[in-house]
Amino acid sequence: SWIPDMAFFALSKNCRNTPRVACLGSGFTNGLVRYRSVLRSDDMVEPRILTYGNSKEQTDLLLRALSEYKKQGIELQETSVLSCKPKGSAFQEVIALFSANPERDLHGGRLDNGLICTTIRKFKGLERYGVIVTDIDNSEQKNLSELLYIASTRAIGQLTLLVHKDVIGQITIRTLSNAA
Numbered sequence: 001s002w003i004p005d006m007a008f009f010a011l012s013k014n015c016r017n018t019p020r021v022a023c024l025g026s027g028f029t030n031g032l033v034r035y036r037s038v039l040r041s042d043d044m045v046e047p048r049i050l051t052y053g054n055s056k057e058q059t060d061l062l063l064r065a066l067s068e069y070k071k072q073g074i075e076l077q078e079t080s081v082l083s084c085k086p087k088g089s090a091f092q093e094v095i096a097l098f099s100a101n102p103e104r105d106l107h108g109g110r111l112d113n114g115l116i117c118t119t120i121r122k123f124k125g126l127e128r129y130g131v132i133v134t135d136i137d138n139s140e141q142k143n144l145s146e147l148l149y150i151a152s153t154r155a156i157g158q159l160t161l162l163v164h165k166d167v168i169g170q171i172t173i174r175t176l177s178n179a180a
Helices: 019-027 055-071 091-098 102-108 144-152
Strands: 048-052 079-083 116-119 130-136 159-164
Touching (some): 048 055, 055 079, 079 091, 091 102, 130 144
Parallel strands (some): 048 159, 079 116, 079 130, 130 159
16 A cells, blocks of 8 residues: 555566475465576475474584585585574574674674675575574564575575474475475
8 A cells, every 4th residue: 555556476486496485486486476487407306394392402513514615615605594583593503703893893794704694584585595594483473484494595506404402393484395
């Protein structure tokens, strides 16, 4: 009602993501987003979904995921850590470890080494080769499915989701192999 002449378009072609990332992302929409085609070729790399039980385990998994990306040739300046939460997020530990100016980077999001640590909402519309999504720890969080769709579709390459063990069974995990 605010913008009466706004145009709406259905997403039918996915140009950004690999088929496996696109499948996982669209699964979070409960059928609202269905791509007729994905234009990128399949790199055969499944998105990684890792579970944790407490904040220390999540931080350890996050640091391990960053290390794995590095081993695969994905540099920090090609990686984003995106949180479902604006406060108390797992990337605060990463900022404390890697930043020369943690206070600035906590609010700015981009560290001197190029790594971006921010919320999913602030990163909407952007993309990075490697994306790690953290703080998926509350299935009752407002718009969690929407946040997971947005976060997943920011990845043009590798995608890792860090999901609390109490939440993993409460979200839709759709992979290319089980999408029929």
